[in-house]
Amino acid sequence: MVAVIATPDRETSEFMAEAVRDVTLSGRSCWSLGIIFAIEDTKGNSEMRKGMREVNPASKPSGDGCVECLASPKGWLFHLRRCAKCGHIGCCDSSPSQHASKHAATTGHPIIASFEPGEDWFYDYEKRGMIKGVELLPPHSHPDDQPSPGPAGKVPANWESLLH
Ligand SMILES: [Zn+2]
Numbered sequence: 001m002v003a004v005i006a007t008p009d010r011e012t013s014e015f016m017a018e019a020v021r022d023v024t025l026s027g028r029s030c031w032s033l034g035i036i037f038a039i040e041d042t043k044g045n046s047e048m049r050k051g052m053r054e055v056n057p058a059s060k061p062s063g064d065g066c067v068e069c070l071a072s073p074k075g076w077l078f079h080l081r082r083c084a085k086c087g088h089i090g091c092c093d094s095s096p097s098q099h100a101s102k103h104a105a106t107t108g109h110p111i112i113a114s115f116e117p118g119e120d121w122f123y124d125y126e127k128r129g130m131i132k133g134v135e136l137l138p139p140h141s142h143p144d145d146q147p148s149p150g151p152a153g154k155v156p157a158n159w160e161s162l163l164h
């Protein structure tokens, strides 16, 4: 480069102009590509980070039954769900009060896990689908001796007709 600049003639300066233009062009296209990759990378990472933020692997289940149903004299439920972020235990969407969905809607905690014995799945209310790769601390279900529907003594005789 220095040698070329030291002998400026018409051909050389034209060559230089071309070279500079090439560098500028390729530089710009590289730069744009870099930006695109950076945006995609940030988007992918932020989605992943967001997903991670919605799960707190160290959170503990709030109890053996739906927080709201247990607090209500007439509360009963079919199945239990566990919030993957704070551990809130709420009743499922088939239950009369749907406290797990309500918890997700009011807190913005979108991921739940089943809290039923033998069930091992996670659901994301935002994505409206099952998700994988989430681990939470045990217990992963309510005790086997707790009936479903439950709690015992609070379930009306016509409970099946009251399911959603
Ligand atoms: Zn409930």
Ligand SMILES: [Zn+2]
Pocket (backbone or CB within 6 Å): 083, 084, 085, 086, 087, 088, 103, 107, 109
């Ligand atoms: Zn929660």
